Structures are given as C-alpha cells and as structure tokens.
Amino acid sequence: MHRRSMRAALVLVAAATLTLAACGDKSAGGSGSGSESSSAATSGASGSSSSSAAPAGGDLAINPLVQIDIDGNEVEASTGTDAVSPAGDGSATCDGVSVAMAGALTGPNAALGLNILYGMQTALKEHNDANANCQVEIKQFDTEGDPQKATQVAPQIVSDASVIGLLGPAFSGETKATGTIFSQAGLLSLTASATNPDLTANGWTNFFRGLANDAVQGPAVAKYLTGSAGFSTVCVVKDNSDYGVGLAETITEGLGDAADPSCAADVKTGDKDFSATVQLIAGAEPDAIFYAGYYAEAAPFVAQLREGGVEAAFVSADGTNDPQFVDQAGSAAEGAYLSCPCGPAPEEFAATYESEHGQVPGVYSVEGYDLMTIILSGIDSGITDRAGLVEYVKNYQGQGLAREYQWDDNGELSSSLIWMYEVG
Amino acid sequence: MSSLLSVGALADGSWLAVPAISFNIEALGDRFWSLTIEGLAYGSIYALVAVGYTLVYGVLRLINFAHSEIFMLGMFGQYAVLMLLGFSPSGNAYAEGAVMTIVYLGIAMIGGMLISGGAAVGLERVAYRPLRKRNAPSLVFLITAIGASFVIQEFVHFVLPALTDGELGGVNAQQPIRLVEQKEQFTIFGASVTNVTLIIIGSALVLALATDMFVNRTKFGRGIRAVAQDPTTATLMGISRERIIMLTFLIGGVLAGAAALLYTLRVPNGIIYSGGFILGIKAFCAAVLGGIGNLRGALLGGLILGVMENYGQILFGTAWRDVVAFALLILILMFRPTGILGETLGRARA
Numbered sequence: 191m192h193r194r195s196m197r198a199a200l201v202l203v204a205a206a207t208l209t210l211a212a213c214g215d216k217s218a219g220g221s222g223s224g225s226e227s228s229s230a231a232t233s234g235a236s237g238s239s240s241s242s243a244a245p246a247g248g249d250l251a252i253n254p255l256v257q258i259d260i261d262g263n264e265v266e267a268s269t270g271t272d273a274v275s276p277a278g279d280g281s282a283t284c285d286g287v288s289v290a291m292a293g294a295l296t297g298p299n300a301a302l303g304l305n306i307l308y309g310m311q312t313a314l315k316e317h318n319d320a321n322a323n324c325q326v327e328i329k330q331f332d333t334e335g336d337p338q339k340a341t342q343v344a345p346q347i348v349s350d351a352s353v354i355g356l357l358g359p360a361f362s363g364e365t366k367a368t369g370t371i372f373s374q375a376g377l378l379s380l381t382a383s384a385t386n387p388d389l390t391a392n393g394w395t396n397f398f399r400g401l402a403n404d405a406v407q408g409p410a411v412a413k414y415l416t417g418s419a420g421f422s423t424v425c426v427v428k429d430n431s432d433y434g435v436g437l438a439e440t441i442t443e444g445l446g447d448a449a450d451p452s453c454a455a456d457v458k459t460g461d462k463d464f465s466a467t468v469q470l471i472a473g474a475e476p477d478a479i480f481y482a483g484y485y486a487e488a489a490p491f492v493a494q495l496r497e498g499g500v501e502a503a504f505v506s507a508d509g510t511n512d513p514q515f516v517d518q519a520g521s522a523a524e525g526a527y528l529s530c531p532c533g534p535a536p537e538e539f540a541a542t543y544e545s546e547h548g549q550v551p552g553v554y555s556v557e558g559y560d561l562m563t564i565i566l567s568g569i570d571s572g573i574t575d576r577a578g579l580v581e582y583v584k585n586y587q588g589q590g591l592a593r594e595y596q597w598d599d600n601g602e603l604s605s606s607l608i609w610m611y612e613v614g
Numbered sequence: 615m616s617s618l619l620s621v622g623a624l625a626d627g628s629w630l631a632v633p634a635i636s637f638n639i640e641a642l643g644d645r646f647w648s649l650t651i652e653g654l655a656y657g658s659i660y661a662l663v664a665v666g667y668t669l670v671y672g673v674l675r676l677i678n679f680a681h682s683e684i685f686m687l688g689m690f691g692q693y694a695v696l697m698l699l700g701f702s703p704s705g706n707a708y709a710e711g712a713v714m715t716i717v718y719l720g721i722a723m724i725g726g727m728l729i730s731g732g733a734a735v736g737l738e739r740v741a742y743r744p745l746r747k748r749n750a751p752s753l754v755f756l757i758t759a760i761g762a763s764f765v766i767q768e769f770v771h772f773v774l775p776a777l778t779d780g781e782l783g784g785v786n787a788q789q790p791i792r793l794v795e796q797k798e799q800f801t802i803f804g805a806s807v808t809n810v811t812l813i814i815i816g817s818a819l820v821l822a823l824a825t826d827m828f829v830n831r832t833k834f835g836r837g838i839r840a841v842a843q844d845p846t847t848a849t850l851m852g853i854s855r856e857r858i859i860m861l862t863f864l865i866g867g868v869l870a871g872a873a874a875l876l877y878t879l880r881v882p883n884g885i886i887y888s889g890g891f892i893l894g895i896k897a898f899c900a901a902v903l904g905g906i907g908n909l910r911g912a913l914l915g916g917l918i919l920g921v922m923e924n925y926g927q928i929l930f931g932t933a934w935r936d937v938v939a940f941a942l943l944i945l946i947l948m949f950r951p952t953g954i955l956g957e958t959l960g961r962a963r964a
Contacts, residue, residue, distance in 0.1 A: 298785045430933070456933030460892070462787075462884040465652050466927040466935070469645050486787060490883035497796040517789045518883050520706040 250516050250524055254534035255612040260406050262413025265607055267534075274588045276313040276563040277320035282570035288327040288352045289314075289565055292343060292368075293360030293383075294335030301512075302554060303335065303360050306382045308547045309558025310357060312539070315546065317566045326569055329353060333364050340364035341371070348375040355380065355565045355579045357558070362386035369394050378580045380565065382557035385508075385531060390600040396580050398597050400561045401554075402531040402606035404433075407507060408440025410608040411480075411529045415505060416448045419527070421477035424505075425453035427467060427491070429483030434459075437507055438482035450474055457487060464491045468498040478503040485510045489518030496522040503527060511553055516613055526613045532557060533592025533609060560590030636931045648805035649924045655811045655880065657920020658818030662873035663897035664904070664912035665825060666734070666866025672842040672907035673862045675752065676742070679759040682894020683766035684734045684867050688874030689885045690770065690782055691729025692722040696791045697781070703788065707795035715793055719813070719875065722793075727871035734867025735860055737762055743856075770887040783887060790882030814876045821872055822913050825865065829909055838862055842907070892936070896923075899943050905953030914954060919943075 257267045291310060293303035310328055318325050331347055333340040340359055347353055348371060355378040359365045365384040372379045373394040380398050381389075387405035390397065402410075415421045426449050428438035442449045453474035455467045464487075471479060479495065479502055481488050488510040495504065504523075506515075508530040516523045535543065535551035539559065543551045568582040587596040596604045642649070663685050670678045699718065701708065710718065741762045745755055774783030782788070794813065798806040829835035840848035841858045849855050877893070878885060896919060904915025919939055926938025946954065 456931060458933065458936075460888065462881045462886075462889065463656070464932075465656075466649070466924060467932045469648065469652075470641065470928065470932065473641065473644065489787075490881060493883065514786055517704075518787060520704055520790070520792075 250521070250613055252511060252513065252516060252528060252611045252613055255527070255610045256418075257607050257609050258410050258414050258418075259605075259607055260410045260413075262410055262415075262417045264418065268589065268591075268593055272589050273560075273591045274563055274567060276317040276559075276566045278317065278567060278570040280320040282321045282324040284324040284326065284569055284572075284574065286352050287324075287354055287569055287574060288329050288350075289562070290329045290331055290347045290350070290353045290356040290358070292331040292333055292340065292347060292356060292358035292364075295330060295332040297334035297336070299335040299361070301552065302383060303332075305552035305555045306357070306360060306558035308543065308549075309382075309551065309555040309560075310562040312543050312546055313559045313562035313566060317563075317570075321570065324570065326566060327352075331358075333359060333361075335361045335364060337363045337367035340368045344368040344371040348372065348377060353377070354569070354574065354576050357382065357561055357565065359384065360554075362389060365389055365397075369397060372396055375576070376580065377576050378565070378583055380561050380583060382561050383532075383554045390602050394601070398583055398601040399603065400557050400595065401533075401592075402603065402608055404436060405440065406606045407529060407531055407608050408437055409444040411505070411507065411610070412441050412444025412446075414529075414610060415478060415480070416445060419478070419503070421503065422448055423450045423474070423476040424448050424478045424480055425450055425455070425471050425474060425476045425502075426480045426482065427455045427457060427471075428481075429457050429459050429461075429487055431459055431483065433509055434483040437509075438480075441480055441482060445480075450476055457483070457491070459484065459487060461487055462490050464494050465498075467491070468494050468500065471495065471502075472498055472500050476502050478505050481506040481510065483509055485512045485515035485518070489515050489523070492519050492526060493522040505529075508532065508553065511611060513552070523613045528611045528613065530609050530611060531606075534611075536591050539591055556590075556592045560592055560595065563590065564588070564595060635934065636929075638929060638931075642925060642929050645805075645928065647803040649928060650921055651802065651805050651807055651811060653921035653924035654917060655814045655920070656924065657900075657917035658815055658822075659873045659877050659880070659916075660893075660897045660900045660920050661913045661916025662818055662821060662869045662876070663894065664901040664916045665822075665869050665909060667898050667901040668904075668906055668909060668912040669829075669838070669862045669866050671901070672909075673838060673859060674742075674755075676755045677759065677898070677906075678863075678866075679756070679894075679898075680737055680741070680762040680766060681734075681866065681870065682890040682897070683763050684730050684737070684890075685870040685874050685877075685894060685897075686770065686887065686890030687733045687766065688726040688730035688867075688871035689878055689889060690774075690788075691871060692726035692875045692878065693788055693791060693885050694729075694782060695722050695725030696793070701791045701793075703791050707792040709795070710793070718793055719879075723817075723872055723875040725871075726875045727868045730871030730874060731864050731867035733766075734863040734870070737766075738860060738863040743859075767887050767891075785887075787883050787886040787889070790878075790885070792882045794879055810879050813879060817872065817876060821869060825869065826909060826913075828865070834858075834861055896936075896939055899939060903943055903946055903953055905955040905957050907957050908953065908955050911953055911955035918954075 257265045259265050291307055293306055294300050295303045314326060314328055329350065331343045333343050347356060356372060357380050359368060359381065360383045362384045365381060366389060369392055373396050376396060379396050380400060382400050385404045387403045390399060415424060424445055426438050426442050428434040453471050453476060455470055457464060457467060481491060488506050492504045504526040506528050511528040511530045530553060532553045533556050535556050540551050543555060564583060564586055568579050573579050573582055593607060598604055666681045667678060670676055741758050742755060745758060770783045794810055796808045796810045799809055799812060800807055829838055837853045837858045840853055841855055845855055900915035900919040901912045903919060904911025922942050923935055923939045927935040930938060
C-alpha cells in the first residue's frame with residue numbers, strides 16, 4: 191500500500207515536470223529571446239570558451255581606452271597604418287626555412303597560445319602569398335603552458351635544423367624553464383606574452399620580449415588610477431597565484447597612500463563566493479577596487495560587488511582581460527577598467543584575422559602578427575641561419591600594428607607601454 | 615597573465631608571501647547581523663549536502679567522497695533543465711515576475727534533484743554494490759569513493775563538452791543563467807535580507823523538515839534506522855538491505871540536487887567541474903561537526919559551520935575562511951569527539 195502510493199506520487203511529479211517543461215518552453219523562449227539573447231556580439235571568442243556562441247552580457251565588449259607609460263601618462267597610440275608589412279616587396283627567395291611556435295595549443299590555457307599562433311599564421315599567409323619563391327613554414331610545438339612539458343619539447347625545437355627562429359615560449363614559467371636550452375643553441379626566442387620581469391635578467395643573448403613586462407604594468411596602472419582617473423582610495427584585492435601576489439604588490443606600492451589597507455583582501459583561485467570580501471569593501475566605501483587575479487574569480491567578484499551595492503569602479507589587469515570575463519559577469523562588467531601590455535587589433539587586421547580563423551583577435555594576437563612579421567622580414571633579407579636572425583632582431587627598428595619595436599641590450603623594448611581597456 | 619604557470623619566486627622571495635592575519639573585531643561588531651544571515655544561508659546549503667554524507671555513513675559506515683560530485687552534477691542538471699526551458703545564458707538576470715520565477719525555479723530544482731538522485735543511485739550500483747557483493751574491506755570502499763569522485767569530475771571536464779557540443783562542461787565555468795536578481799526585501803537589525811537569502815533559507819528549512827519526518831515517521835525511514843542500527847537483524851525482520859541502501863543514496867542525492875540549485879542562486883558563476891570539491895569537504899566537515907551518522911546533527915553542523923566561517927573570515931581576514939572552518943572542527947572534536955549531537959543514526963534520536 192505504502193509503496194504503491196509512493197510510486198504514484200513519483201509518476202505524478204514526473205508527469206507534472208514534463209508538462210511544465212513543455213509549456214514553459216514556449217513562454218521562456220519568447221521572453222528569453224526578446225530580452226536577452228538577440229545580440230550575438232561576442233567581443234572575441236576565446237578558444238577555451240565553453241559557450242562561445244552565447245551573447246556576451248548584452249553587447250558589452252572590451253574596448254581600448256588609452257595607452258599609458260610607466261608614469262601613468264597618456265601616450266598617443268600608433269595608428270598601425272605605417273606598419274611594416276609581412277608581404278615585403280614580393281621578391282624574396284628562400285628554401286626550406288621554418289619558424290617554430292612554442293606555447294599552449296591544447297589544455298586549459300590553449301586560448302592564449304592559439305591567439306598568438308593565429309596572429310602568426312595571418313602574417314605568414316600574407317608573406318607566402320606575396321613571395322612565391324620564399325615559402326616559409328610554421329612548426330607548432332605544444333607545451334600546454336606547462337614548464338615540464340616545455341623542457342621536453344625544447345630539445346625537439348633545437349634539433350630541427352630547418353627552424354631558424356622561435357616565437358615563444360608563451361608563458362613565463364615555461365620560458366624560465368627552457369631559456370638555457372635555447373640560449374645554448376643560439377636560437378632566437380622572441381616572446382609575445384611572457385611578462386615576468388626577471389626573464390631578461392638571465393644573460394640570455396637570444397631572448398627578446400615583444401611587449402612591456404609586469405614591472406611596468408603595476409606602476410603604470412597605479413599612477414593612472416591616482417592621476418588621470420582621479421581615484422583617491424582604492425581597495426586592492428588579490429588572489430593567491432604568483433601572478434596576483436606579484437601584481438598586487440607593485441600596484442599597492444604604486445598607489446601609495448591611495449591604497450586603503452583596511453579593505454585589502456585576499457581570495458583564492460577557485461573561490462566563487464566573495465560575500466565577506468564584498469562586505470568588507472562596502473564598509474570602506476572606496477573610489478575603486480583593484481583586483482589582481484584571473485577572470486574566473488574576477489567575474490563572480492564584480493557581479494557580487496554590484497549586487498552588494500558597491501558602485502566603485504572595478505579595475506583589473508591582463509589576467510581578467512578576456513571575453514570570458516564579460517560573458518560571465520554580464521552587465522556587472524560594464525565600466526570595468528582592464529589593463530594589458532597587449533595592444534588592440536586595428537580594424538583591417540581584425541577583419542582579415544576573423545575571416546581566416548573564424549574568431550576575432552584575442553589578447554596577444556597582434557603581438558603574434560607583429561613579431562612574426564619581424565622574423566619574416568629577416569628571412570626576406572636573406573638570413574638563413576640562427577645566429578643571423580638573432581643579430582637581425584637585436585638591431586631591428588620598425589613600426590608594427592601595436593607599437594614600434596626596438597630592443598635594448600637586455601631584450602626589453604626601448605619604450606614599454608601599457609594599454610587601458612574599458613568594458614562598454 | 616603570463617606568469618600563470620611560472621615556477622619559483624621573485625628574487626626577493628616575495629611571491630611566497632602569506633596573507634596577513636588580522637584581528638578585526640570592529641568589523642565583526644559592525645556587520646554581525648548581516649554576517650549571521652549570510653552565514654545561515656550558506657550554512658543551509660552545507661546542511662543539505664551534509665545529509666547525504668551522514669545518511670550514507672549511518673547505513674554503510676562509508677564516507678562517500680564522491681558526494682561532492684553528485685552535488686556538482688546537480689548544478690549541471692538544473693542548468694541543463696533551464697537551457698531546455700529556453701533560457702539562454704548571459705551574465706544578466708531575467709525578470710520573469712515572481713510567480714513564473716518560482717515555477718521555473720521549481721522545475722530546475724526538480725531537474726537538479728533527478729540528476730543528482732539518479733547519479734547517486736547509479737554510483738551506488740556501479741561503484742559500491744559490486745564491492746559489497748565481494749565483501750571488500752572498508753578501505754577499498756574509501757579508495758573507490760575517491761576514484762569515483764575523480765572520474766565524475768573528469769567526465770564533466772572532458773567528456774561532457776564533447777557530448778553536448780560544447781554547451782556543458784569543459785574547463786571554464788558555465789556562463790550563468792540568473793533567474794533571480796538579488797534584491798533587498800527587508801532589514802533585520804540593519805542587516806539587509808535579500809530575496810535569494812529568503813529562498814535559500816526557506817527551501818532548505820522545508821527540505822530539512824521533510825527529510826527529518828521521512829526518516830523518523832515513515833516506514834522507509836524506520837527501515838533506514840533499522841539498517842543503521844543492526845543490518846543483520848534488520849534483514850531478519852524482513853527489511854531489504856539493498857533497497858534501503860539505494861533509498862539512502864537517493865535521498866542524499868536528491869537533497870544535494872536541491873542544494874545545487876540554491877547554491878547557484880547564490881553563486882551563479884559556480885557551475886564548473888571542480889565546483890563541488892571544496893563545498894563537499896565543508897559539508898562533510900559539517901556532518902562530522904554535528905556528529906556523523908546523525909541526521910539532525912548534519913543539519914545543525916551545516917548551519918553552525920556556515921555562520922562561524924562567516925564570522926571567522928571577517929575577524930581574521932578573508933583568506934582564512936577555510937582555515938577557520940577546519941580549526942573549528944578540530945576544536946569541537948577535541949571536546950566532543952563524536953560531534954555536537956553524537957554519532958548514531960539508529961540509536962540516539964536519528
């Protein structure tokens with residue numbers, strides 16, 4: 191008796207669910223598409239995005255705002271119109287030359303590696319289409335962004351005789367782990383994304399960095415916040431990653447008195463609930479909040495800040511500068527400032543890139559294109575060996591899409607600049 | 615960004631910095647009531663998940679470490695149901711009106727419960743029953759539970775995206791579907807109470823009472839208590855032990871599914887393959903705190919843990935949240951080794 195009534199109740203619940211589901215379908219679908227899902231303007235689908243087809247919180251996107259130097263002063267952006275073209279003059283001749291790309295091409299951090307690779311491929315296509323007698327090849331080496339994997343991959347790159355230059359490694363950790371191998375082989379190592387300041391202090395003569403390092407980003411953003419942006423109290427919140435801790439330190443130092451120690455908080459990567467931190471910040475009533483960490487935590491954090499009634503400006507750095515941040519946080523992301531040593535993609539480049547790869551350029555795509563262009567122009571000038579290419583890059587001076595490229599003796603750019611972006 | 619995977623530390627060793635521990639009693643005093651209310655909401659979620667640990671332990675003397683993954687599947691379950699209902703993910707909240715929102719929440723909760731309940735029963739069948747048939751030692755059960763936990767996590771991480779064309783699972787959190795926008799409803803002692811908090815505490819209360827009645831008043835509940843007390847005698851009295859075990863897993867799973875929906879109301883960005891892990895450990899902690907094997911203990915332990923954790927992270931700094939939770943556990947076990955309400959499901963008061 192008892193069992194039968196239980197079973198009947200279960201069937202009833204199941205039936206009710208089905209009916210409701212069927213009815214609900216129409217009404218929710220209608221209101222859903224009306225209010226939310228009409229625009230499909232994703233600001234840039236990252237490769238690892240699990241829902242890249244979904245609308246990005248209305249039609250919010252990460253837009254470039256201003257370029258700043260280490261003192262936080264605005265610097266006029268290069269227009270990119272006079273950039274060196276990878277096509278050259280079309281008369282280059284070469285044979286059996288290839289360029290290696292090392293970085294995360296699979297795994298959780300693949301989006302960044304692919305952004306760089308696709309940028310390189312766009313440059314390569316322009317070059318190979320124009321130069322029938324010089325067909326260069328990109329050889330891909332997947333490190334998954336893991337220093338240990340990278341040390342296994344590095345010897346393969348070195349032993350491939352056709353490789354005369356390397357664009358990478360992509361991350362700081364793997365660069366640190368493999369730097370000696372490439373240095374001993376005398377192979378050019380030109381990175382589009384490794385920003386740990388220490389990398390250029392190892393005496394590697396073959397290593398060049400195509401963008402500003404983290405030691406520039408912290409002070410530049412801090413000075414911008416207290417200067418042009420006019421914030422007088424800032425809460426610095428950091429996660430427990432190397433990146434977050436290091437960045438928060440330089441930011442706090444740069445902010446000086448503006449950094450309010452009473453609301454400086456620590457969170458952990460993987461945290462999704464920030465209610466206590468939000469309460470702490472709500473009590474401090476700052477002008478701005480700086481978050482040193484990645485988008486996976488920044489998105490729920492900014493959403494919970496807004497729900498908790500905190501209206502202060504939300505500022506974060508390159509770890510958050512990802513379309514996923516906007517996807518996850520929705521309208522709470524609006525007005526957030528995101529810094530990045532990476533440059534924005536000019537329109538023409540963005541269009542070509544999108545038609546070739548089916549997604550808009552992401553973080554470091556432009557750097558991939560620019561640096562590949564430099565290597566290709568070296569090959570076009572007749573260089574066929576590794577030592578020649580290192581020498582060529584060392585003396586290089588030229589305009590790229592993102593910035594002017596010229597390196598000092600350590601392999602850092604002569605002028606290191608940071609971009610501020612705004613979600614809007 | 616790119617220091618993402620860097621090894622080692624800065625030359626001055628500053629990367630190894632430990633978050634500073636503070637003692638901010640003033641902030642605790644200022645926000646005491648809002649911390650209490652938030653803590654109760656979080657604690658009710660712990661409590662619902664803790665019931666799953668405690669019931670299974672009571673009946674099988676097994677700590678089902680895969681229960682956190684059952685909870686995680688519940689989050690995906692309710693999310694999938696909402697997608698089937700035609701909601702598309704975006705970071706913004708829907709405004710469907712109170713009645714429809716409650717209907718949709720109800721459907722999503724049932725979806726989460728079905729998935730979690732089904733997964734819990736399936737797990738029992740696939741992972742634990744074969745071991746029981748072979749009279750495996752209890753250590754083997756424990757290892758199996760941990761293994762099952764990994765299998766389910768990696769399934770959602772790698773296999774689910776392939777099965778659903780990238781719509782579900784994968785390395786990133788699901789883009790949130792937010793049915794309810796947090797809004798303040800009223801204030802108690804100056805602390806604001808939001809609609810989400812009300813829904814969470816209300817639903818958890820109803821579910822906890824229903825479970826308590828089920829275990830204490832119904833024939834099935836009596837069966838569960840009997841098996842917990844003495845499996846052999848219970849079998850002699852005509853109770854099917856296998857069926858009771860299945861029922862126990864089902865109840866635990868269903869409550870985890872309900873907790874999953876409540877959790878996603880609170881933390882819409884939490885739907886990720888690894889999202890159940892820490893919460894599961896905390897819920898287990900809550901179960902031990904209240905006295906593992908004891909249903910009311912699990913409910914009480916969850917609430918206490920949620921509230922104390924919230925006080926602790928304001929008092930000592932937000933980075934110390936988990937430390938506070940586990941320190942509290944150790945402290946209480948020092949004085950009451952069997953937890954606050956004592957251990958057994960069968961004997962005491964269940």
